[in-house]
Amino acid sequence: MTPDELFDIIVIGSGPGGQKAAEQATKSGLKVAIVERERAVGGTCVHLGTIPSKTLREAALTITTLKRNADVFDFKLKENMEVSTLMRRLDSVLQSYTNHISQQMDLTGGKVFLGRASFIDETTVLVTTVKGKRTVLQGKHIIVATGSRPRTPEEIPVDHEHILDSDSILSMIYLPRSLTVIGAGVIASEYASIFSLLGVKVTMIDKTPRPLMFMEPELTGKFLDNFTRYGGKYIGNVNAKSVEWNGLQVRTILDNGQELLSDKMLVAQGRLANTEPLNLSSTGVQLGSNGTIDVDENYQTSTPSIYAVGDVIGPPSLASVSMEQGRRAIKHIIGESSKESISLVPIGIYAVPELSSVGLSEEQAREQYGDNIIIGRASFDEVARGQIAGIKDGMLKMISDEQGEKILGVHIVAEGATDLIHVGEMAILNGNSIDVFLENILNFPTLGEAYRIAALNIATKRSQRQSKKLQPRIQKLIDEAELN
Ligand SMILES: Cc1cc2nc3c(=O)[nH]c(=O)nc-3n(C[C@H](O)[C@H](O)[C@H](O)COP(=O)(O)OP(=O)(O)OC[C@H]3O[C@@H](n4cnc5c(N)ncnc54)[C@H](O)[C@@H]3O)c2cc1C
Numbered sequence: 001m002t003p004d005e006l007f008d009i010i011v012i013g014s015g016p017g018g019q020k021a022a023e024q025a026t027k028s029g030l031k032v033a034i035v036e037r038e039r040a041v042g043g044t045c046v047h048l049g050t051i052p053s054k055t056l057r058e059a060a061l062t063i064t065t066l067k068r069n070a071d072v073f074d075f076k077l078k079e080n081m082e083v084s085t086l087m088r089r090l091d092s093v094l095q096s097y098t099n100h101i102s103q104q105m106d107l108t109g110g111k112v113f114l115g116r117a118s119f120i121d122e123t124t125v126l127v128t129t130v131k132g133k134r135t136v137l138q139g140k141h142i143i144v145a146t147g148s149r150p151r152t153p154e155e156i157p158v159d160h161e162h163i164l165d166s167d168s169i170l171s172m173i174y175l176p177r178s179l180t181v182i183g184a185g186v187i188a189s190e191y192a193s194i195f196s197l198l199g200v201k202v203t204m205i206d207k208t209p210r211p212l213m214f215m216e217p218e219l220t221g222k223f224l225d226n227f228t229r230y231g232g233k234y235i236g237n238v239n240a241k242s243v244e245w246n247g248l249q250v251r252t253i254l255d256n257g258q259e260l261l262s263d264k265m266l267v268a269q270g271r272l273a274n275t276e277p278l279n280l281s282s283t284g285v286q287l288g289s290n291g292t293i294d295v296d297e298n299y300q301t302s303t304p305s306i307y308a309v310g311d312v313i314g315p316p317s318l319a320s321v322s323m324e325q326g327r328r329a330i331k332h333i334i335g336e337s338s339k340e341s342i343s344l345v346p347i348g349i350y351a352v353p354e355l356s357s358v359g360l361s362e363e364q365a366r367e368q369y370g371d372n373i374i375i376g377r378a379s380f381d382e383v384a385r386g387q388i389a390g391i392k393d394g395m396l397k398m399i400s401d402e403q404g405e406k407i408l409g410v411h412i413v414a415e416g417a418t419d420l421i422h423v424g425e426m427a428i429l430n431g432n433s434i435d436v437f438l439e440n441i442l443n444f445p446t447l448g449e450a451y452r453i454a455a456l457n458i459a460t461k462r463s464q465r466q467s468k469k470l471q472p473r474i475q476k477l478i479d480e481a482e483l484n
């Protein structure tokens with residue numbers, strides 16, 4: 001098929017991965033096309049995931065602050081609260097975000113095609129608009145950044161009205177009185193805690209004994225305490241045997257025989273890569289066992305002209321990581337690969353409260369550095385800013401090697417944790433000793449003071465350990481002196 005237009009780079013998908021790839025390519029002077037099947041650019045991150053969920057979270061936090069200060073404000077939450085009212089800020093957030101993306105493309109000369117892309121061969125892509133108009137594009141290189149979609153388990157009849165997934169949850173008109181959340185991963189825990197903060201009776205269920213199994217148990221313990229305080233309930237070690245909308249409520253039968261009834265259900269049991277409509281079989285691109293696209297360390301697929309980035313290549317499936325992968329794919333194409341590999345990926349979970357981690361977990365640190373690692377903890381009720389801001393039940397956990405010097409990991413649960421973690425990330429990346437937090441000045445009062453308290457905790461344990469080691473030698477010297 002003769003191409004209608006020729007490009008250096010064709011990017012399929014305009015989520016964080018595609019956007020950053022396109023931006024990097026245009027900045028590098030390449031002729032770029034970006035193809036998006038939805039009506040607007042931005043991807044899951046902007047339209048269905050990160051931005052909308054965090055906007056609802058901000059509304060929930062504001063309402064909670066107002067409720068806490070009910071003696072100052074004459075405040076009562078409206079009955080039959082419409083979700084769209086809570087999401088009012090979203091329109092302006094989305095508008096400015098999508099404008100920014102479009103502006104970037106205009107400024108740098110990238111061309112946006114709104115339509116569904118599918119491969120004709122390894123350098124040619126067919127774009128079909130909703131009205132059926134077809135355009136053939138040819139590119140020297142093609143970046144697949146088509147993202148992922150919610151996985152719908154066969155036994156759960158998701159109807160997007162009563163039984164919803166993360167794409168449809170925010171299309172609910174009214175806040176439900178009760179919500180069953182199936183899954184206890186990131187999406188489930190974020191939405192479960194946000195809705196319980198809004199007064200919805202939330203029950204979260206999963207086959208795992210606790211939510212967010214990959215996070216430190218101390219952190220998830222605090223998360224669960226908070227969730228329960230707001231009326232949430234977690235049922236672990238169970239599976240849903242059957243789910244149905246009985247005309248009035250969603251009825252869930254668990255495999256332990258328990259029955260749950262709720263107004264609505266959110267299904268959040270993982271996501272699947274968007275590869276099917278791409279006709280990848282015409283390109284020779286190899287897929288992994290779970291349907292994701294296989295890539296090497298430069299995000300190049302088994303077909304050299306095709307790269308893939310973001311959720312479509314599998315975990316960690318984060319907007320933050322997808323952006324960097326997009327940038328790196330283009331850098332590799334133009335022969336300017338980054339010298340540093342991505343060695344540290346911070347995790348930020350926007351539940352209530354936030355949970356965030358970087359580096360090794362305690363279990364990983366013990367496996368790699370032995371049982372003598374030292375752990376320092378800071379509770380936010382010891383931190384002046386925590387007291388002032390009412391952030392009292394948070395904690396920061398710092399893990400060091402057995403010398404009490406090298407920082408191996410930092411784990412935080414508290415409002416602000418997702419920002420605060422970057423201090424620890426930079427210290428690890430720079431190879432700083434824990435003493436960097438003891439010998440330098442930090443603003444006061446700040447939540448960052450928690451780093452100093454945790455480091456001090458490690459330093460105290462370190463000196464106790466050193467004096468224990470010295471004790472027999474000192475005793476020996478005393479004994480020898482007495483003998484003489
Ligand atoms: C509820 C929720 C909350 C999240 N919160 C966070 C968070 O707080 N922090 C974080 O880092 N990550 C978060 N994520 C994850 C984050 O959204 C994803 O990791 C990120 O969007 C992946 O980016 P991407 O570019 O790979 O794909 P996507 O953002 O999914 O974009 C892919 C784009 O490709 C388009 N597309 C697909 N197929 C075709 C085709 N054939 N032709 C043309 N276009 C196509 C799609 O329409 C879409 O616009 C969240 C996800 C969800 C669901």
Ligand SMILES: NC(=O)c1ccc[n+]([C@@H]2O[C@H](COP(=O)([O-])OP(=O)(O)OC[C@H]3O[C@@H](n4cnc5c(N)ncnc54)[C@H](O)[C@@H]3O)[C@@H](O)[C@H]2O)c1
Pocket residue numbers: 182183184185186187188190206207208212239268269270271315316317318348349350
């Ligand atoms: N703040 C953030 O960075 C953020 C927020 C939301 C989503 N995300 C990303 O989106 C991705 C998807 O999130 P998610 O919550 O859907 O996935 P997830 O992998 O975090 O959680 C999936 C949950 O479903 C359960 N599950 C999976 N398969 C199951 C099965 N067959 N039967 C029963 N239970 C099953 C798991 O036990 C787990 O609790 C994640 O990789 C995450 O990184 C990130």
